[in-house]
Amino acid sequence: MAKIDVQMVEDIAVGAALLGTGGGGDPYVGKLMAIQALQKNGPVELMEVDEVPDDALVVPAAMMGAPTVLVEKIPSGKEIFKAFDSLQNYLGKEIFAVIPIEAGGLNSMIPITVAAEKKLPLVDVDGMGRAFPELQMVTFHLYGVSATPMVLADEKGNSLLLNTINNFWTENLARNATVVMGGSVMIAIYPMYGRDLKKAGIRNIVSYSAKIGRAIREARKNGDDPIEALLKATGGYTLFKGKISDVQRRTTGGFVRGEAHIDGIDQYKGELMTIDFQNENLIARRNGKVVATVPDLICTVDAHTALPITTEGLRYGQRVFILGIPCDKKWRSEKGIETVGPRYFGYDVDYVPVEELNKG
């Protein structure tokens, strides 16, 4: 039975921010909250999925909204507990464990904070194995789990409990409420039983995040190439190396949308990469040719430190590697591609696995 301590939180924050593919929130505020909660309450138990009883209730805790907003609109620290407690009261049953909904910088930290404060285990699982912008974009949805009852809570003290007929209505109503509530809120969502989690979750994502963070940290400490270590830890591909020449961002409809242009350096000199994003990176083109799309992971990391850079952290002149990492195989099913493939996001492009696009 693993324990999450402060060192592991640091590693998870880095690894999960990488898997966040530009979204999932910046780890900074979330990490401070999680470390504070651990210092107060001691380490959190990291539980295997198979240790969760079939009839035990698990609940993901997360931030919802545009990460650009959260840079300036700091959580009060209480709203996530309000969301969590309200959902538990409504369900009328004790919550057995907390899980992350996605592997983002912030959304990996919030469940650790809740687990620490509530003295509950964190299960080594999530619903994406990466980050995605919309609520129905979880493997739970592929297996018919309802996103509701769901609670949203803002830092002012307002809260909202939703019951919907399907997960698209949940996304629609919750997204609008998030915008009205100021652009970001804390949520407790997709309450489910152990038996559903075992079928529908993506396993070992917390320990995988920790492994990625540790690989980068140890390579830097030992003077090894952290990019090499990262590629080895993830089985990823180098899609590009370059210098950010332009970033366009607009925060609309509760999302940050935009694109980044990167001018090649070293072996990519004279070449151009563009990446489109909606909170998360959606599609990467090198010299106009698609080299990776959702649901595969498109990750931007600092060329020297290998530390991940979120979409709101992109700056002119940064030297970066763009990496492609294969997504979990649950996303490569027909319903998976329908839910999060490039056509869902409006691109007239068929999904081709990143391994095939970059072989040879």
Added chain:
Amino acid sequence: MAKIDVQMVEDIAVGAALLGTGGGGDPYVGKLMAIQALQKNGPVELMEVDEVPDDALVVPAAMMGAPTVLVEKIPSGKEIFKAFDSLQNYLGKEIFAVIPIEAGGLNSMIPITVAAEKKLPLVDVDGMGRAFPELQMVTFHLYGVSATPMVLADEKGNSLLLNTINNFWTENLARNATVVMGGSVMIAIYPMYGRDLKKAGIRNIVSYSAKIGRAIREARKNGDDPIEALLKATGGYTLFKGKISDVQRRTTGGFVRGEAHIDGIDQYKGELMTIDFQNENLIARRNGKVVATVPDLICTVDAHTALPITTEGLRYGQRVFILGIPCDKKWRSEKGIETVGPRYFGYDVDYVPVEELNKG
């Protein structure tokens, strides 16, 4: 102890539509629902406010949204019970009685339907004594009663439970959700105890609506002038008589907003009246001079039948009387005028009682 039967429903529907001052919904669909519920369950008890125990829970049931939408988006008939039951479950206490929130054509009928189906009494009280467009525009608000917990339910099966820090946040969040849910929803709101209702409610509004409807009906039956009967029953003033020459309406942000132009006839020949509305009539000007404003009632009725015409029922060429009726004195307090006076709606006009504007 009075009983509401089918005849009384017909009278209430007419009287409440008049007091709806153009808003509060068209009585047609609501009346059919209420009559059907009475035919199935028998008459509804109409209870005096003072008969409600201090610690008994009462809940207003209503439609929220743009009445223009409801003309085409018919309720399923089930969503109001879902809203009502969800709120009761959340509160964990039996609801003792139902009340109307406002005196509109539809919003006078929905609580009767709920009372009949749930076999609960209807209390002879509301929170406006007329209709207003926003959720905080109730006398309950003037006395510090919280609009939440509140439930919204749509005809598709989605529902939403709100808890907010104040009634303006309730309006803001509920209005946006209403728009996302298609422009109109059913709500259970302002749950309160008998002791608050006694202080904060506007008394005898249901029997007053019935009295108005009966006066019009009997005058028409007896060949008397129904406009005379209406003025006598309400203590109102004739502000204008004319022919509708233009109506502009736009359904935006969950409201129908617009203005009506009326060309004078008979004693008003050569004169012009304009009425601005936001669901309800807000301000009436005769030849550019203000002759009535919120919170006083500005009512449009058919010149021959004296039957009220809602803002969405206004048509070119209709011959109408425009009547001004003094509002309840609770609205004439400082906080009342701040909440629903002409300045709240953006007019650079001080509130002057309709009696003073039309004396002599």
